[in-house]
Amino acid sequence: MKKLLLFIFxxxxxxxPTSAFIEVDITRGNLDPLPIAIxxxxxxxxxxxxxxxxxxxxxIGEEISKIIEVNFKRSGxxxxxxxxxxxxxxxxxxxxxxFEDWKLIKAQALVTGKVTVSEDKIRTExxxxxxxxxxxxxxxxxxxxPNNWRRVxxxxxxxxxxxxxxxxxxxxxxxxxxxxxxxxxxxxKKLAIMDQDGANVKYxxxxxxxxxTPRFSPKNQLVTYLSYFRNLPRVYLLDIExxxxxxxxxxxxxxxxxxxxxxxxxxxxxxxxxxxxxxxTMNLTTRVVEKITEHSAIDTSxxxxxxxxxxxxxxxxxxxxxxxxxxxxxxxxxxITFGKGLYGTPVWSPRGDLIAFTxxxxxxxxxxxxxxDGSGERLLTENFYQEAPSWSPNGRVLIFYRETKSDSxxxxxxxxxxxxxxxxxxxxxxxxxxxxxDPSWSSxxxx
Amino acid sequence: xxxxxxxxxxxxxxxxxxxALSLPLMMKTPIDLPxxxxxxxxxxxxxxxxxxxxxxxxTLEKIKKEEERVVSEQAPPAKIKKEKxxxxxxxxxxxxxxxxxxxxxxxxxxxxxxxxxxxxxxKKELFDPNQIAALIDKSKKESADTLKKNQKLTQSNVKTSFxxxxxxxxxxxxxxxxxxxxxxxxxLPYQENLLVRIKLRLQPDGxxxxxxxxxxxxxxxxxxxxxxxxxxxxxxxxxICQPLRVPxxxxxxxxxxxxNFNANEMLKG
Numbered sequence: 055m056k057k058l059l060l061f062i063f064x065x066x067x068x069x070x071p072t073s074a075f076i077e078v079d080i081t082r083g084n085l086d087p088l089p090i091a092i093x094x095x096x097x098x099x100x101x102x103x104x105x106x107x108x109x110x111x112x113x114i115g116e117e118i119s120k121i122i123e124v125n126f127k128r129s130g131x132x133x134x135x136x137x138x139x140x141x142x143x144x145x146x147x148x149x150x151x152x153f154e155d156w157k158l159i160k161a162q163a164l165v166t167g168k169v170t171v172s173e174d175k176i177r178t179e180x181x182x183x184x185x186x187x188x189x190x191x192x193x194x195x196x197x198x199x200p201n202n203w204r205r206v207x208x209x210x211x212x213x214x215x216x217x218x219x220x221x222x223x224x225x226x227x228x229x230x231x232x233x234x235x236x237x238x239x240x241x242x243k244k245l246a247i248m249d250q251d252g253a254n255v256k257y258x259x260x261x262x263x264x265x266x267t268p269r270f271s272p273k274n275q276l277v278t279y280l281s282y283f284r285n286l287p288r289v290y291l292l293d294i295e296x297x298x299x300x301x302x303x304x305x306x307x308x309x310x311x312x313x314x315x316x317x318x319x320x321x322x323x324x325x326x327x328x329x330x331x332x333x334x335t336m337n338l339t340t341r342v343v344e345k346i347t348e349h350s351a352i353d354t355s356x357x358x359x360x361x362x363x364x365x366x367x368x369x370x371x372x373x374x375x376x377x378x379x380x381x382x383x384x385x386x387x388x389x390i391t392f393g394k395g396l397y398g399t400p401v402w403s404p405r406g407d408l409i410a411f412t413x414x415x416x417x418x419x420x421x422x423x424x425x426x427d428g429s430g431e432r433l434l435t436e437n438f439y440q441e442a443p444s445w446s447p448n449g450r451v452l453i454f455y456r457e458t459k460s461d462s463x464x465x466x467x468x469x470x471x472x473x474x475x476x477x478x479x480x481x482x483x484x485x486x487x488x489x490x491x492d493p494s495w496s497s498x499x500x501x
Numbered sequence: 502x503x504x505x506x507x508x509x510x511x512x513x514x515x516x517x518x519x520x521a522l523s524l525p526l527m528m529k530t531p532i533d534l535p536x537x538x539x540x541x542x543x544x545x546x547x548x549x550x551x552x553x554x555x556x557x558x559x560t561l562e563k564i565k566k567e568e569e570r571v572v573s574e575q576a577p578p579a580k581i582k583k584e585k586x587x588x589x590x591x592x593x594x595x596x597x598x599x600x601x602x603x604x605x606x607x608x609x610x611x612x613x614x615x616x617x618x619x620x621x622x623x624k625k626e627l628f629d630p631n632q633i634a635a636l637i638d639k640s641k642k643e644s645a646d647t648l649k650k651n652q653k654l655t656q657s658n659v660k661t662s663f664x665x666x667x668x669x670x671x672x673x674x675x676x677x678x679x680x681x682x683x684x685x686x687x688x689l690p691y692q693e694n695l696l697v698r699i700k701l702r703l704q705p706d707g708x709x710x711x712x713x714x715x716x717x718x719x720x721x722x723x724x725x726x727x728x729x730x731x732x733x734x735x736x737x738x739x740x741i742c743q744p745l746r747v748p749x750x751x752x753x754x755x756x757x758x759x760x761n762f763n764a765n766e767m768l769k770g
Contacts, residue, residue, distance in 0.1 A: 076667055077759045078675055081766045083683030083738065131687050162684065162737060186737045219688035220727030407692070450688060477687065 085477075087133035088218065089160050090126060091185075094119045094137065095167035095178070096144040102171045104200045114203060115144065115169045118178065121207035122165065122214070124251060125225045128473075129215065129451075130480030135161055148181060153188040161185050165214055176200045180210050182217055192217045204253060209500060224446040225250060228496045229453060230268045230277055230294075231471060233257060234489040238464030245279060247294065250446075250495070252485045258292065267311060267442075270496040272404070273318030277494075278302070280310050289323055291338075303336055303343065311355050316362045322346075324354040333367055333384075346384040357409075358382065359402045359426065366390075366400040366409055366426070377411060379426060390428030399442055402426070404497075405449030408476075412441040412454075421454050423476065434478040444494045451475045453484070455491040667755060671748050678746045683738035685764055686730050693727070695764035697735045705752045707744030712736060715759075735762040 095115035104111045111117055126132035139159045142152055148166035156164050167180035179195035194213060196206050205226060212223030233246035233255075245258040245265050259265055259281075266287070268279035275294040280287050283301070289312040292299040302312070307327035314321060319338055324331045333346040333356045347353045351371035358365055366379045372389060375396040380387040391397040395415030402409055403423075413420040413433065419440045422433040440456040453473045460467030469489040474481045484490075667675065689695055698715040714720070714736065720729040739745075739760065747755050 076755055076757070077761060078667070078672055078679075080676060080679050080683065080735075080738075080760055080762045082676075082680045083685040083734075083762075083764070083767060084681065085685055085687060085767070088684050088686075162741070184733070184737070186740045187733075216726075218730065219686050220730035221688045221690075407690075448688075 087131055088162055089135055090132045090163045090165065090218075091135045091140065091156055091159065091161035092119045092123050092126070092137075092165045093140060093142070093147045093167070094144050095169050095180070096148050098168060098170045101169065102173065102200075104171060104176070104203060106201060111203075114171060114176075115167070118167065118169065118203065118207040118210070119165075121204060121251070122211045125208065125211040126215075128251070128482055130475050130477070131215075131219060135159055151183055151185075153183075153185050156183075156185045163191075163214075163218060165210075167210070171200055174199060176203055176206065178203075178206045178210070180213075182214050204249065205499070208249070208251075212498070221450070222448045222498065224448045224451060224495070224498070226499045227447060228270075228499065229471070229484075229493050230258075230270060230496070231455075231486075231490045231493040232265055232268065233486070234469055234491060235261075238460055238467040245277075245292070246486075246488075246490070248486070255487055258294070258297075267492050269313045269444075269494045271314040271318040272316055272447075272497050273314075275496070276314070276318065278312040278314060278321055280312065289321065291321075302338075303341065313357055315358050316360050322356045322358060322365065324356070333365070346382075347380075347387075348384075355399050357401045360404050360406045364402075364426070366402055368398045368400060377409070377428075379409075390424070390426070391431075392428070393431060401443055401445060403445050403449040404447055408449070410443040410445065410452055412443065421452060421474065423452075432478070434474050434476070435472075435481055440472070442492050446495050447497045453493045453495055455493060457491075667748065674746045679738055679742055679760065682742040683762065684734060685767055686727070686734050689727050689731060689764055689768055691765065691768040695728075695731055695768070697728075697732045697762040697764075699732075699735055699739060699760045699762065701739065701745075701758045701760065703745065703747060703756050703758060705756075707747045709739060709743050709745075712739060731762075731764060735760070738762070 094113075095118050097113065097115040101114075104114055123134040126134050140147075141155050141159075144166065145168075147164070148168050151164055151166065162185055164183040164185050165180060166183070167178060169179075170177045175197055176199070177195060177197045179193070181193040182191045183189070184191050192213060194210075196209060198206060208226040211225040215221075215223035215225065227250045228247055229250055230245065230247045233244045234241050235244075236242045242261040243265050244261040245268055246255055247258060248255040264282045266280040268277050270277055277292045277294060279290055279292065281290050282288070287308050287310050288305075289302040289309045290299055291302055302321060302323075303309070305325060307325060308331075309323050309325050312321050312323040315335070320335050321338060322333065322335045325334045330350055331352050331354055332348060333353050335344045335346060336342070337344075346356075346365065347367075347369075349369070349371055351369050353367055353369040353371075356365050356367040363382055364379055365382055366377060368375050368377050370376075371378075375398055376389055377391045377397045377400045378387055378389050390409075391411075393413070393415075395413050397411050397413050399412045400409050401411070407425065408423040409426055410421065410423050413422055418436055419438065420433040420436050421440060421443050422431060424431040434452070437456050438459050440454055443452040443454040445452060451473050452475075453471060455469055456472050457469045458467060469491045471484040471486060471490045471493050472481060473484060700713045700715055701709055702711040704710050714732050716728075717732070719725050720732055722728075745758075747758075
């Protein structure tokens with residue numbers, strides 16, 4: 055009996071012997087952008103037309119899908135397929151797509167949607183489909199005022215981007231920059247703000263005072279920037295929502311290169327007196343000023359790490375301008391750049407893993423990134439003159455400005471905003487009405 | 502008493518066998534997917550994840566040691582070394598071994614370097630004339646096998662070459678096919694472990710009967726959202742690629758296939 059029991063026990067233990075299976079390592083794939091089909095959104099019958107700036111927007115569903123398409127194309131991670139090849143009507147595709155048809159045009163993902171516009175409301179619903187697995191990945195609906203329709207398109211782009219890449223998007227954001235007009239020798243500089251795709255430009259100052267280096271708060275819609283008052287640069291604060299602006303402190307010397315701390319409660323900046331500049335912070339609630347560095351060299355362009363524990367800045371204390379990292383109280387200072395040339399305008403990535411910088415070497419300007427310990431330096435782009443990188447809120451894209459060479463009379467000069475992603479391959483100019491410089495990217499407007 | 506225990510055992514066995522046989526049949530019927538899903542459906546195959554019994558592992562290690570003694574100087578890599586049937590490759594191991602092999606495709610200089618490194622790598626590897634023979638002409642496989650036996654290789658060694666399943670050219674054909682289908686999500690955090698293991702049960706024509714992500718628990722962990730995206734991209738690659746380029750014969754050898762998708766190599770540097 056015992057034997058029989060043992061036999062049965064062993065029978066079950068080894069009855070299904072693990073068949074030897076083969077392991078194959080796949081260590082390569084293609085880095086081609088993901089083919090995605092964005093079907094025009096279906097507009098429900100009876101929907102009202104949307105009027106914006108005196109113009110009637112004819113087919114809101116198509117416009118929304120176009121904005122998503124442009125966003126994805128610019129990101130470099132997606133390849134939106136041409137709409138001519140789409141065979142299924144938007145309304146049917148939104149209900150239940152025929153995946154075989156979409157597979158035929160090599161789409162791997164599909165975005166469909168439906169728009170309903172009533173008197174004071176626009177309701178937009180979208181679905182993201184995995185064409186290959188023939189299943190739905192995400193479905194959401196948004197309700198807002200009709201004038202916000204562009205933002206809805208950006209929010210949908212963010213949601214799809216997040217679902218397909220695993221990281222937060224950056225489409226529902228704004229960029230503040232300095233709009234420039236006039237001859238090179240006599241430039242008028244105004245503060246301007248626009249959506250990240252270049253739409254909805256608004257000018258915030260009149261252009262009678264020179265403005266420089268606007269920087270967004272990572273927490274809210276506050277902006278700090280530099281403006282000249284009686285020929286002295288001063289740091290200002292501007293609330294974009296209310297339009298209220300104020301000067302930050304009243305110092306005897308020059309204040310410049312302001313930037314917010316990650317919690318938005320402090321401003322870190324340079325303060326120059328008698329030819330020596332050091333780094334200071336100011337608490338925005340208590341207005342208490344604290345000196346962080348104390349050195350006879352020029353310390354400037356400070357930027358916090360996203361956890362607020364460290365500060366990177368550039369200094370010429372070694373003789374040439376280089377980047378340094380220290381604790382937020384000024385201790386434990388370390389030089390991190392040792393390469394040839396000059397390094398400046400360090401900006402810590404919102405992800406914390408990289409520091410972006412401008413490098414000048416052999417009279418050429420480079421925008422690059424490196425790890426916070428100075429290792430892994432990668433130069434992303436090279437040009438005649440370019441500087442001031444600013445990170446997208448997800449730490450994947452950098453925006454900066456580039457100037458062209460001009461002749462002795464200042465002709466042929468232009469300044470344009472450009473973006474480049476971390477791969478260094480996806481470099482694009484952002485169309486603006488006027489010339490632009492010193493861009494700064496906002497955080498996501500909605501989370 | 503004995504009789505009743507015996508009867509009970511017989512009936513229980515019958516029940517278990519019946520369930521085991523009928524369950525896969527039920528699973529074959531296509532499931533109509535509900536309209537809104539936010540959860541990934543994963544089919545759990547009836548084969549366990551344990552590749553070998555501990556005893557087999559010991560034998561394999563012995564064989565490996567034996568093989569190391571027969572090292573020669575100018576040979577292609579031994580296929581036994583490439584596939585590690587006895588263990589699941591840790592990401593660090595993969596990194597160590599293949600760091601030099603795969604680089605960005607855009608840089609032609611790098612590719613040259615890669616070729617050089619491959620040949621250096623090969624020198625250190627085991628030389629097995631039988632495999633060259635097998636590579637050149639599959640029809641010579643049999644005679645090669647006989648030769649192998651003559652060269653005082655143990656019986657278990659022959660078994661290993663059976664276990665490793667695909668010849669280099671077969672494996673390369675499969676790899677090349679999947680390389681082309683796999684669109685890597687570019688936003689992955691490159692300092693994380695980016696290894697996705699997918700187990701497949703194939704049909705004789707190379708189409709996929711079942712697919713399973715082995716570390717699927719990681720997909721729903723907080724802060725690992727990228728892993729879900731990566732796993733989905735790997736699964737998509739396999740589905741786009743099917744039917745997979747498998748050898749026309751020897752279905753039993755390759756019907757169970759594990760693909761280890763490792764994105765770390767691609768995204769580094």
